[in-house]
Amino acid sequence: MAYSLKKELEKKERFVGGHKLCAGCGAGVTVRAVLRALKPEDKAVITNATSCLEVSSYMYPHTAYTESFIHSAFANAAATCSGVETAYRALKKKGKVQDTFKFITFGGDGGTYDIGIQSLSGAMERGHDMVYVCYDNEAYMNTGIQRSSSTPRFADATTSPVGKESPGKIQNKKNLTKIIAAHNIPYAAQTTFLGDFRDLHQKAEKAIYTEGPCFLNILSPCPRGWRYETSDLAEICRLAVDTCVWPMYEIENGVWRMTYTPKKKLPVEEFLKKQGRFAHMFNKGNEWMIEEAQQYVDEQYEKILSRCE
Amino acid sequence: MAIRDRLSGNEAVAIAMRQIEPDVMGAFPITPSTEIPEYFSSFIADGLADTEFIAVESEHSAMSTCMGASAAGARAVTATSSAGLAYMWELLYVVASARLPVTMAVVNRALTGPININNDHSDSMGARDSGWLQIYAETNQEVYDNFIQAIPIAEAARLPIMVCQDGFITSHGVSNIDLIEDEKVKGFVGEYRPENYLLKHENPLAVGPYGTSPYYMEFKRQQAQSMKDAMPIIMDVAERFERMTGRKYGFFEEYMMDDAEVALVCIGSSAGTGKEAVDRLRAEGKKVGLIKLRVFRPFPRIPLAEAMCKVKAVAIMDKAESFSNSGGPLFNEARSSLYDLKDKPYAINYIYGLGGRDIRVEDFYDIYQDLFVIIEHDDPGDVYRYIGVRDSRFR
Numbered sequence: 001m002a003y004s005l006k007k008e009l010e011k012k013e014r015f016v017g018g019h020k021l022c023a024g025c026g027a028g029v030t031v032r033a034v035l036r037a038l039k040p041e042d043k044a045v046i047t048n049a050t051s052c053l054e055v056s057s058y059m060y061p062h063t064a065y066t067e068s069f070i071h072s073a074f075a076n077a078a079a080t081c082s083g084v085e086t087a088y089r090a091l092k093k094k095g096k097v098q099d100t101f102k103f104i105t106f107g108g109d110g111g112t113y114d115i116g117i118q119s120l121s122g123a124m125e126r127g128h129d130m131v132y133v134c135y136d137n138e139a140y141m142n143t144g145i146q147r148s149s150s151t152p153r154f155a156d157a158t159t160s161p162v163g164k165e166s167p168g169k170i171q172n173k174k175n176l177t178k179i180i181a182a183h184n185i186p187y188a189a190q191t192t193f194l195g196d197f198r199d200l201h202q203k204a205e206k207a208i209y210t211e212g213p214c215f216l217n218i219l220s221p222c223p224r225g226w227r228y229e230t231s232d233l234a235e236i237c238r239l240a241v242d243t244c245v246w247p248m249y250e251i252e253n254g255v256w257r258m259t260y261t262p263k264k265k266l267p268v269e270e271f272l273k274k275q276g277r278f279a280h281m282f283n284k285g286n287e288w289m290i291e292e293a294q295q296y297v298d299e300q301y302e303k304i305l306s307r308c309e
Numbered sequence: 310m311a312i313r314d315r316l317s318g319n320e321a322v323a324i325a326m327r328q329i330e331p332d333v334m335g336a337f338p339i340t341p342s343t344e345i346p347e348y349f350s351s352f353i354a355d356g357l358a359d360t361e362f363i364a365v366e367s368e369h370s371a372m373s374t375c376m377g378a379s380a381a382g383a384r385a386v387t388a389t390s391s392a393g394l395a396y397m398w399e400l401l402y403v404v405a406s407a408r409l410p411v412t413m414a415v416v417n418r419a420l421t422g423p424i425n426i427n428n429d430h431s432d433s434m435g436a437r438d439s440g441w442l443q444i445y446a447e448t449n450q451e452v453y454d455n456f457i458q459a460i461p462i463a464e465a466a467r468l469p470i471m472v473c474q475d476g477f478i479t480s481h482g483v484s485n486i487d488l489i490e491d492e493k494v495k496g497f498v499g500e501y502r503p504e505n506y507l508l509k510h511e512n513p514l515a516v517g518p519y520g521t522s523p524y525y526m527e528f529k530r531q532q533a534q535s536m537k538d539a540m541p542i543i544m545d546v547a548e549r550f551e552r553m554t555g556r557k558y559g560f561f562e563e564y565m566m567d568d569a570e571v572a573l574v575c576i577g578s579s580a581g582t583g584k585e586a587v588d589r590l591r592a593e594g595k596k597v598g599l600i601k602l603r604v605f606r607p608f609p610r611i612p613l614a615e616a617m618c619k620v621k622a623v624a625i626m627d628k629a630e631s632f633s634n635s636g637g638p639l640f641n642e643a644r645s646s647l648y649d650l651k652d653k654p655y656a657i658n659y660i661y662g663l664g665g666r667d668i669r670v671e672d673f674y675d676i677y678q679d680l681f682v683i684i685e686h687d688d689p690g691d692v693y694r695y696i697g698v699r700d701s702r703f704r
Binding site for chain 1: 363365366367370373376377380509517520521524
């Protein structure tokens with residue numbers, strides 16, 4: 001059946017209003033969009049790493065999820081989900097559970113690229129039938145915008161601040177999607193919010209309904225950390241994609257495919273200039289920062305493109 | 310009919326696990342508990358246990374998988390030691406707060422600093438305030454019996470439980486053991502039927518909330534209550550176990566305490582050595598006794614105080630330092646429990662056996678002699694002492 005956002009939005013919400021996420025936050029958009037890809041008849045257990053999303057969506061005694069939910073700590077969302085998924089197989093085999101459950105984990109980039117990478121790697125390697133979704137907002141937003149290994153070079157974060165002697169973050173962003181793909185899992189993809197969400201939806205659907213461990217890396221901007229107008233969320237995502245800062249690709253059974261190619265590749269400034277965290281890059285004398293950022297984006301994009309069929 | 314066998318403590322735990330047949334085990338190797346997941350995964354490999362084994366990449370993940378599995382509605386077990394337990398630390402508190410009855414075999418080993426693979430109680434004693442039940446064993450038989458009792462205790466109390474044994478001493482030492490028939494063990498532990506769980510058909514469940522100040526303290530108070538409520542549960546399970554096997558268990562065991570003038574309180578395998586010293590001193594006409602603490606969490610402060618009160622001086626033995634400059638963890642809790650009594654004995658602390666340092670019958674002999682001197686002079690001297698240190702400055 002052809003994808004229709006209108007039809008998708010008629011489905012019962014599994015992440016409902018009343019959560020405490022900020023206006024213009026990408027995390028809630030990611031969760032709603034991923035959960036829409038569940039078949040209406042299927043149930044899910046959602047696992048969450050400690051994060052903005054977790055403390056905003058399950059503050060006792062209220063939960064924003066209509067599905068079963070578990071949070072235990074920061075570093076171990078993938079391991080926690082492994083336990084739930086294994087229990088499901090054990091209980092299903094013994095006839096103690098009849099329903100079909102899907103297992104979906106959400107972690108921020110701090111809980112995924114950094115402190116959670118060990119438990120994520122373990123879960124992917126063991127082959128649990130689960131989807132790990134990283135809602136990547138490129139810093140530790142919950143604790144106040146500290147840099148993570150996902151924070152891009154030159155971003156102004158509270159532990160990589162811009163100063164007289166500092167251009168912002170020194171290091172480039174880690175490519176986690178490639179690292180996870182190197183586990184040879186059946187499906188890994190990068191996406192974000194674009195247009196009618198077709199790309200995100202199709203990737204989420206594949207990830208949920210492909211047997212085995214699957215990974216989605218979803219660029220989910222943060223208005224506080226990135227310093228943009230809350231109404232600009234969709235525009236920021238479009239610019240991330242059209243500047244090739246955030247390539248939209250998937251790796252399905254080892255086959256790489258670019259799922260979206262910009263009609264006209266925009267210069268990286270278009271993405272940077274909308275965000276306060278990069279404002280210093282536009283100061284006189286800092287032109288080299290933009291040049292190097294552009295060079296890095298081009299290199300990385302070419303590398304991915306060269307892997308795609 | 311019970312089955313006679315010769316087994317190490319680790320084998321005994323693995324056999325108990327096979328008989329219990331939990332739904333999920335998540336485990337990571339660490340000396341000296343490694344054999345437990347090894348033996349148990351070979352039972353699974355041979356089709357002798359229908360359990361899903363998750364060979365995780367760390368102890369942090371081992372406890373996380375147990376948490377997920379238990380919350381999902383499965384019976385979950387694990388095993389660890391020392392640094393492995395330390396690596397689980399964060400999750401110990403989370404699992405206890407979520408009131409999940411995870412059962413963990415702890416094979417006690419010294420914590421690193423410097424690295425040491427031998428026995429003391431610094432690992433589980435360090436976790437004493439994490440909200441887990443803790444039961445300790447003297448012998449391989451007790452290790453096996455405790456592990457079987459742990460399942461119904463944890464599930465009735467809705468608390469996680471550590472079943473502790475002394476690394477290498479019981480874990481690798483082989484001794485005679487009476488095994489219970491598989492069907493009897495299965496009947497004894499029953500089926501795990503949680504009231505609510507993630508995979509329940511009727512309604513979803515949310516586990517692990519952000520507990521803000523208006524709620525957090527109530528979570529903790531309920532945990533404290535559940536620890537209190539675990540006291541009668543432990544005794545009920547022990548009685549049921551005695552009816553099945555004839556073997557009697559309580560919060561502690563009293564050895565030659567009825568007419569004792571001095572006594573010693575200790576945990577774990579050292580009690581066996583201590584009992585030998587008691588026998589020899591009794592043969593010399595000395596009225597000495599021994600209390601072996603089995604249940605450390607919940608701490609049986611009232612009955613233990615009553616038992617210690619029978620004597621004039623008691624040596625409280627800690628196989629763990631707490632670097633408080635006021636004695637080890639058992640000493641502080643046991644001595645505190647004496648405070649409300651009118652006529653209380655002198656209570657002296659001995660730190661011993663750290664990192665596998667041997668404690669001999671002669672050492673216990675010396676301790677009992679010290680206690681008689683204390684009574685005679687009516688003066689306890691320094692109550693915070695070490696025994697078995699080679700460095701002459703600290704003797």
